[in-house]
Amino acid sequence: MTDIASTPLAQTIQSRRSIKKFTDQPVDKQTILELLEISKWAPDHGVREPWRFLLFLGSGMEKLAEALADYQEHEGSKKPEKIRAQISELPGALLVVNQAEQKVKKWEEDFGAASTLIQNFQLLSWEQNLGMIWKTGDYIYSNRFKQSLGIDPEETIVGMLQLGYFEKIPKAKPRTSIEEKINIFE
Numbered sequence: 342m343t344d345i346a347s348t349p350l351a352q353t354i355q356s357r358r359s360i361k362k363f364t365d366q367p368v369d370k371q372t373i374l375e376l377l378e379i380s381k382w383a384p385d386h387g388v389r390e391p392w393r394f395l396l397f398l399g400s401g402m403e404k405l406a407e408a409l410a411d412y413q414e415h416e417g418s419k420k421p422e423k424i425r426a427q428i429s430e431l432p433g434a435l436l437v438v439n440q441a442e443q444k445v446k447k448w449e450e451d452f453g454a455a456s457t458l459i460q461n462f463q464l465l466s467w468e469q470n471l472g473m474i475w476k477t478g479d480y481i482y483s484n485r486f487k488q489s490l491g492i493d494p495e496e497t498i499v500g501m502l503q504l505g506y507f508e509k510i511p512k513a514k515p516r517t518s519i520e521e522k523i524n525i526f527e
């Protein structure tokens with residue numbers, strides 16, 4: 342019988358961690374495109390492919406940094422320059438944006454589909470030693486932030502993935518045994 346926990350996929354799922362600190366190693370555009378081409382094979386109700394992406398790499402990070410600094414300034418933050426510097430220094434970021442959807446059922450299905458695509462992307466990237474963290478700050482709901490990046494207010498930002506290569510893997514936060522979370526009817 343196969344030992345489920347020791348398959349390569351099981352190992353990748355369990356060892357992946359969110360990464361916040363990256364090395365200076367640049368992230369290659371072609372690698373990201375290849376990873377996304379595979380990640381798109383996600384479960385997706387109606388195969389609506391609700392997503393589109395904004396990829397920022399290298400000096401392109403300044404556009405994202407500017408949008409975030411502008412958002413923070415508008416919100417009354419005294420330190421917009423801090424966020425500008427933090428974001429500009431990142432090797433890359435990917436914004437996952439879902440199409441406008443008014444019906445709750447479809448919106449949730451689309452959010453679920455994009456989330457599974459993101460997890461595919463996280464796991465595949467992990468295999469390539471490319472780390473990331475999925476960020477959902479308040480800015481993702483801001484029309485001002487959206488508009489400064491050409492995102493329609495009706496579109497949904499599913500997440501901002503800050504990404505890059507890394508040296509240190511953070512310790513895993515403990516997870517509860519599924520036995521404590523399941524009711525079985527048999």
Ligand SMILES: Cc1cc2nc3c(=O)[nH]c(=O)nc-3n(C[C@H](O)[C@H](O)[C@H](O)COP(=O)(O)O)c2cc1C
Nearest residue numbers: 357358359360474475476477478500511512513514
């Ligand atoms: C929908 C979603 C939103 C998240 N938003 C944030 C965020 O805004 N800031 C952050 O530090 N981590 C965020 N995370 C990452 C979680 O904090 C992280 O996955 C969790 O701490 C477990 O750590 P691990 O990914 O290393 O197992 C988010 C994760 C998900 C799935």
